[in-house]
Every structure is written in structure tokens, then in C-alpha cells.
Amino acid sequence: MSAASGPIPKKERFDAAGRRVLLVCVAGGFTTLIDQSVLNTSIPALRQTLHAQPAHLQWIVAGYSLAFGLALIPGGRLGDVKGRKWFFVSGLALFTLVSLVSATATDPTVLIAARLLQGAGAGLVNSQMIGTLQDVFDGQLRARALGMYAVTGSLAFALGPPIGGLVLAAAGPELGWRLTFLLNVPFGLATLALAVRHLPRPRPATRHADLDLLGLLLVGALTLALMLPFVQPPGWAGWFAFAAGALALLGALIGWQRRYARTGGHPLIHPALTRSAPYALGTATAMAQFGSSLAASLVLTMFLQDGLGLSPMGAALVSLPSALAMATASALAWRVVQRLGRRTVTIGMTGSALAMLLNGLLAHWAPAAVLPWLLALLQLLSGASVGLMGSTNQAYVLRHAPAEAAGVSGAILQMAQRIAAAVAVSALSGVYLRETAGGGGHRAAYLTASLVCAAVAGLAVLASVFAGRASRREPAAEEPVALSRGRTAVR
Template identity: 40%
Template sequence: MAEATEAPHRWRVLALCLAAGFMTLLDVSIVNVALPSIQHGLEAPSAALAWVVSGYALAFGLVLVPAGRLGDDRGRARMFLFALVAFTAASALAGFAQGPVWLVVARLVQGMAAGLLNPQVLGLIQQLFRGRERGRAFGLFGTVVGVSTAIGPLLGGAIIELAGDVHGWRWVFFVNVPIGLLALGFGIKVLPADVPSGRARSLDLPGVALLAAGLLCLLLPLVQQESGDAQWYLLPFSPLLLAAFAGWERWYARRGHAPLVDLRLLRIRSYSFGASLALFYFAGFTSIFFVLAVYFQRGLDYSALQAGLALTPFAVGSAVSAALSGRWVNRFGRKLVVGGLVTALLGLVATDLLLVVHTGPLTGLVIAPAMLVAGLGSGLVISPNQTVTLSEVDVAGGSTAAGVQQTGQRIGTALGTAAASGLFFGTLPEGGYDAAITLGLVVSVGFVAIALVIGIVELLLPGPVPGRQE
């Protein structure tokens, strides 16, 4: 694929990438508040509602790695435009759904398109930007990640409020269509031409199959946990299949072929530590919004819009610090990430303590300062960690490396949500909502603490600070 270049339209390309990333990541969380509207409008059973949420997350996670490889080999701009068309079309199909099965299938296609699109976004950023500019670009992308995840319930609640309970859920999907069409027209004009890699490499279909099967056995029980229909018997097969995948990749490479994932990638210290840190941070980061949204709406009788507003301080803090972090990451490297983790952890602990001593209709306002601090910390984690993690990766394999890293993030998201929701709903019958939210947030705190330990361990190892540029 192309080497690192500084394209004349790179900032326009970045704007396009941010818009596309925002759409796909927003759809992870925005649908949660629309579920009652979907149930009312389509008379959908609980199993279908669960698949509307979990199907998107599952399809998203399964295609990330092969999508990254396709971008590296076949062209990032080409794959970007194809995925954008598919995502926009699937959003329209979801909005026009006439029944639960139609909607679930549309969400599966939408998730696959999102998984195809996101590695190209990160690959293009790495390809088109260098040095401090790359840090700024990843900082802006980190802003998009934090804001899209946190603001999803707010936007979803506002749309339902304006469009009504019966058909409001349709506009949660329709809103992607005009944005997607505008992005498509803009992308055709500004995306850099794909430069042929000169390598006619097969996709390593056995590797794709083994990885997909291993991830399916891991992710499917986790994403279905909330519905009460999780196939936990699949979990033991996951490590076996993933070990078989690793063995196959080594054998395939020794035979002179190009594996789906070059496992030498994991020997890069900054990459392996950064990917592990991201997995655990996303397990804590995303589970926060799930348990708090349920607590506000069911425990405190907040409307969907009020629940979204209560989570807004986190989004604001994340947006501000992520934008600033791009200026600091080249100076401080992984130290900036560790500082962000400490700040986020303090904010989450303070939130949990405030929820212990205060409940009632003003709870959202009471925890707002602590949520703002947690958001400020989060903005110093996601985008700087992205920059440091990919800093030593060859640009030619940037999309594949990004796909592997994002797969870890999807695993973390599923793991954190399953653990937090399991503890939350397990505590609910005897302890009520106040006890449930306290224990649910303990899961988030625990995962963020593990991420912090990983970051500290890396800093204690001999050698220069990862990602720091003098």
C-alpha cells in the first residue's frame, strides 16, 4: 500500500474520516434509548430487540481484521467508499423496516459496513499525517470516539422526543442517510488515489475463518448476556480456535504466504501494550454508559432525553481534553495516557461515591462534576493511546494493525458491558437500583484500574518512553 505521505487535501480527508467514524460509532449507543420505541412501533419481541443491539456490535467486531487487510492490499479509499455506501444503504433499510426480522438483518449489514469502514479511517490518518500532525489528527479522532459514545443516548432521546414514540426510532437510522450521501460525494472528490501495492496477496481465507469462529464464540455469549439467552457453552471453544488461528498464521507465513495478521506485530512493545491497555479501558469506559443509562431511566424515572443530558458532562470533558491531547502526545508519549487513566479513575470513583450518598431527581446534577473529571481523563487516554500504539507500525500495514486493535476494543466493550450488566441486574432483585448502580460502576473502575496497571508496567520497563518524540 502507499507509504506515509502528506497529501494536500489531508485535512479535508480527516474531516471526512471523522464524520464517517462518528456515524458508525454513534450507532453503537444511540439505539439503546430507541428500544422502547422500536418495541412499540414494530411490536418486536425481546429477543429481536436484543439482536438489534447485539447484532450490530457482533458484526462490527467480526469483520475488523479482514477489513483492515483488504484496505492495505486493495486500497483504503476504495474500501472506504464501498463501506460508506453499504452503511448508508443499510441505515435506510433499517429506517424502512416493516418487521423485527427486517430490522435485525439491516442492523447486521450496518454493523459489517461499520467494521469495514473503521480500519480504513485509522489507516488513512496514519498514511496521510506525520509527526505532530498525526498526533493532532488522532486527537480529533479520539474526540469523535469519546463524544459519539457518550452523546448517543442524548441524540437518541432528542430524536425520539421530537419524532414521537411510534416512528421516532426510524429517524434514529434515517439521520445517517443525508450525512452518508454528503460524505460519499465529498469523499469521491478528496480521497487520495489508491497506489497499487504491487503485491497480489490472497486474503488467507482459512485464517479469516479461524479468527471469525474464535471471535464469534467469544463475542456472541457476551453480547447476548443481557437478553438472558447467552450461549455460554461457546466460550471454551474461543481460546482453542484463536490458538489454532495463531498456529495457522505462523505456519502460513513460514510457507512464504502473506498471513491475515503478521504476528510479529505483537512483538512491537508500544503496539502490544497499547492494544492490551485499550481492551481493558474500553471494557470500563463503555460499560459506564450502559449502567448509568439504565439507572437513570428505570431507577430514577428520567426520560431518554434527561438520561442523555445527565451523561453529557463526560462527553464535554472528553471532547475538550482529546482535542488538546494531540498537542501533547509527542512530548509525553505513554505518560500522557497514564495521567489520563489516573484522572478518569478518580472521576469514576468520585461518581460512585456520590451515588452512594445521594439519590433522587437531582442525582444527574450532583454527579456532573465527577463525570466531567472522568471525561477529561478519558480524552487523554483514547486518542494518545491510539497515536502511541501505532507509532512504530509500518504504514503499509496500518489498516490491518488498526483492525486488530479495534477488534480488541470491541471485545473489551462486550466484556465490560456483560460484566457490568450481569452484576447490575444480579444485584437488582435484593438490593434495588441504588445498590445495583454502585456495584455496576465497580466493574468500570476495576477495568480502568487494570488498564492503568498495564500503562505503568510499560513505563517501568527499560528504554525510552513509548511514543515520545524529542
């Protein structure tokens, strides 16, 4: 396999206006995407201060991803019709304002409601960013801008735990977890000022909004049917009822999407996307990777603090190698793509699954005195794997989005990842919390959760392999520009 086909195209440069728009989008993405990873470090302190039950914690963490994902599609559609600037500003203002409510909450239910509103605001912001980058940039510059947005998300995910640990170490547990929410406020206000000044003015549109509200409601109901059994275990009869309900909702969603498309509407999930095997399999890969990674990060943080007795700062230091490795791998991934093409995703996903498996085994068998050091070393593999495959997979998935669905393909991909995160976080945190509460011990609980995460990541490896095979049969809409370097990669 060759490293590249033909001569390397000249690298285009962003003009001054383009750089300002990109700055706003990157700042908005970092502010809203780092929120959840910072919170992970604060969960033990938050639980103690608010006397939160396991179900509360699951909703506090998973509710954000759920609302985030469900807001992406209607937010994107409204931005298409009414213009993106003021929806971006409104979403970011909501996110920033509700961060104050989260920081001052004295009851778990208030914090749950605030997290749902924060997630909705973040989803509205990110849907406008994706659309803005597609509106403002073309060709190579668009690919580079979307690549930078993806890398920003990866870095926010990695840097959150160290930042949260530093805040809790400096301010103490009770004040510290509140300050992790207040961190959003100065970043949000600064980004708001930049957005009002530099985002393009709204463009008038002549077509009417077509939001497929029933499709959105069915997706939300299906997600809740998958989440709720893990939040409140219902017994065997209840599990059967939830499974039957989920299957019925899935059938109703498929039937409605087909009917809505036949009547000339724009369904939530564009039929052309489901017909593209590389797009569907690549999205499945992203869902399994994002859900398993976020759940593994949360459970690791709880194990380090509750199981090993580390301080928030100590837990953050264990996670720090992941941030460093992810940043390095994200910056160098384009070189690997030049040599290995689509296999880069499979290799990165395999490394991630292996890291999760080894985490659980070491936590179960290694002596407590050396365990934090061993887990920190494994974070190098975990971070490098995610950095290698995260934005690379996005590039290949969007590359295979059919032309008639290019505008919604990115929003569908993000929505799928966020819904997967909501289900995975609620499920895995529930497994860990219930096993420890039942006397099983923190090591056994972490082993169980890690094995489940590794199994989900293993499914992502299989999906990536099949996506690679399908991509060789199905021509791409366009060749991807490798991350932020602007060089064409081949399969």
C-alpha cells in the same frame, strides 16, 4: 523529565487537497462512530416498541461492534490491494442504506440483522480511512491527521447521548428511536458525495490479497464464545463448556497464526506486534478502556431512564457534561503530554476507573432527588479522563508498532477495541437486565454493573503502567507528535 527534547519543529500545514481528504475521513468517521452512542439513549424506547427481550437488546448493541471489528482487517487488506476509494464508498453506501432498514424495523431479529450489516459497512469504511490517511500524509501531517481522526471518535462517543436525547424529546419515544437511525442517512449521503469527488483514485497493486480468512473466522468464533454465555446464561455446566471452548479457540488461533507466518503468509495478527510489549500492553489498555466506557455509558442510560424515571432528554442532560469535558480534554491533552509523557494515559485511565466506581456507589446510596445532579458532576471526571487518554494512548501504541507491521497496526488496534466493546456491552447489559428482571432493583443492578466496569478499567490502569515500563526498555519506531499540535513529546 523535560517537556520536550530539542527545538520545537515548525508546524506543517495541510494543502488544499489534503484538507479535502481529511474532511472526507473525519466526516466518514463521525457518521459511523456516532451511531452506537446515539443508539444508547434510544434503547428503553426501542425495547418497549419492539417488545425486545434482553438477548435481543444485547445483540442489537453488541452486534454492531462485533461486525465492525471483524470487517476492519479484510477491509484494510482489500484496500491495500485494490485501492481504497471504492471500498470506502461501498461500505458507506451499505451503512447508509441499512440505516433505513433499521429505522423501519418492526421485529427485533430484523433490527439485529440490520445492525450486523451496518457494523460491517462501518468497519469497511473505517479501515479505508486509516489506510488513506497513511497513504496521503507523511511524518508530522500523518500524526496530526491520525490524531484528528482519534479525537473525532472521542467526540462522536461523547455527543451521541445528548443528540439522541434531543431527538427523542422532540419526536417522542417510538418515532424518536427510528429517527436516530435516519440521522445517518443525510450525513452518509453528504459524505458519499464528498468521497466520490475528493478521495484519491485507486492505485493499481501487483500483489495478491492475503486475508487470512481462517484467522478471521477463529477470532470471530472466539469472540462469540466469550459473548454468548452473557447473552443466554447456560448454567454452570454451560459456563465450563464455553470457557473450555474459548481456550481451545485461543490455542488454535495462536497455533494457526504461527503456522501461517512460517509459510510466508500475512497472518491476521502480525507476529511482530505480539513481540512488541509496549504495543501489546497499550492495545490491552485500549481494549479495557473502550469496552468498559461503552458498557458504562449504555448501563448509565438504562439506569437513568428505567431506574430513575428520567426522560430521554433528562438522561441526555446528565451525559452532556461528559461530552463537554471530553471535547475540552481532547483539545488540551497535548499540553499534558508535553509535561507528563506516557503517564498521561495512566492518569486518565485512573480517573475513568474512579468515576465508574463512584457512579455505582452514589447510585446505591444517594437520595433519588439529588442523584441525577451528582451523576452529572461525575460525568465531568469521566469525560475528561477519556478525552485525556484516548488519542494519547493511540499515539503511543502506534509509535511502538514495528516497521514491518506499521500498515496493519492501526487496524489491529481498532479491531481489538471493537471486539472488546462487543464482549463488554453484551456482558454488562446482561448483568444489569437480568438483575433488574430478577427483582434485585435498579440501584443494586447498576451498582453491580458499575463495579464490574471499574474493575475492567482498573485492569487498563495496570496494563498502562506496565506499558510505560516496557516503553522505557524498548525503543520506539518514532517519536509521537502530540495530538494535533505537531510537537514532539518524550516519555
